[in-house]
Amino acid sequence: MRHLLWLLLSVALHAVAQPARRSGFDDMSPSTQAMQRDDAQNPAMLWAQDGAALWARAPSPSVPACAGCHGEARASMRGVAARYPAYDEALARPIDLATRINRCREMRQGAPRWAPDSQELLSLESHLALQSRGLPVEPPADVRLLPWRERGEALYRARIGQLNLSCAQCHDERAGLRLGGGLIPQGHANGYPLYRLEWQGVGSLLRRIRNCMTGVRAQPLAADSPEFAALATYLAWRDRGMPVESPAVRP
Numbered sequence: 597m598r599h600l601l602w603l604l605l606s607v608a609l610h611a612v613a614q615p616a617r618r619s620g621f622d623d624m625s626p627s628t629q630a631m632q633r634d635d636a637q638n639p640a641m642l643w644a645q646d647g648a649a650l651w652a653r654a655p656s657p658s659v660p661a662c663a664g665c666h667g668e669a670r671a672s673m674r675g676v677a678a679r680y681p682a683y684d685e686a687l688a689r690p691i692d693l694a695t696r697i698n699r700c701r702e703m704r705q706g707a708p709r710w711a712p713d714s715q716e717l718l719s720l721e722s723h724l725a726l727q728s729r730g731l732p733v734e735p736p737a738d739v740r741l742l743p744w745r746e747r748g749e750a751l752y753r754a755r756i757g758q759l760n761l762s763c764a765q766c767h768d769e770r771a772g773l774r775l776g777g778g779l780i781p782q783g784h785a786n787g788y789p790l791y792r793l794e795w796q797g798v799g800s801l802l803r804r805i806r807n808c809m810t811g812v813r814a815q816p817l818a819a820d821s822p823e824f825a826a827l828a829t830y831l832a833w834r835d836r837g838m839p840v841e842s843p844a845v846r847p
Contacts, residue, residue, distance in 0.1 A: 647723025748830025787844025
């Protein structure tokens with residue numbers, strides 16, 4: 597009950613303090629926006645198409661494909677990506693969609709894990725995220741996520757690295773200003789996995805966070821670290837109600 601009351605209070609306080617939110621899409625040039633709007637122009641759709649093939653393909657003759665258990669992704673996976681990170685009882689921590697995919701491969705298919713930001717993992721994650729495109733980000737109402745979200749918010753606001761900067765200083769306090777000629781976005785995560793023109797490929801939220809940490813000369817987080825789990829959980833809470841855009845396009 598105590599955790600539930602804290603959860604309700606946190607919702608109320610965030611509703612009061614939440615500034616007007618802007619997706620990174622809103623700050624892009626018209627030509628880049630057009631690229632995201634049109635699936636025929638969006639290069640991330642190539643990854644999503646590869647993911648559809650992986651969904652239907654069994655990793656070996658002795659085990660079923662993802663589709664063999666879940667059926668057509670368009671129906672069975674609708675809304676799933678909007679609800680991650682979610683709490684995993686076996687690991688006793690939140691996990692993102694990429695981790696869920698890998699756990700299914702290991703536990704249900706007897707297949708090896710895919711490496712973070714590997715072509716295969718990004719492709720299948722993009723395909724599944726596509727099924728939730730346009731739905732609101734909806735973190736689970738699970739009190740077990742509350743301490744993780746609080747820890748993630750503390751990480752978001754903590755100064756790190758040789759430049760002694762926090763995520764909040766850039767993406768809350770200075771959003772809309774310019775840094776090195778580029779516009780500072782609010783840093784919402786509702787488009788991942790996404791195609792970055794800078795990367796010339798699709799990348800994950802983990803990759804973006806690690807890039808930012810390298811930029812402030814801090815030690816990047818590991819994919820399986822509790823710190824990344826906490827930060828991703830907070831970012832999903834921060835994005836709640838915003839539409840899923842994945843697979844999005846960003847500069």
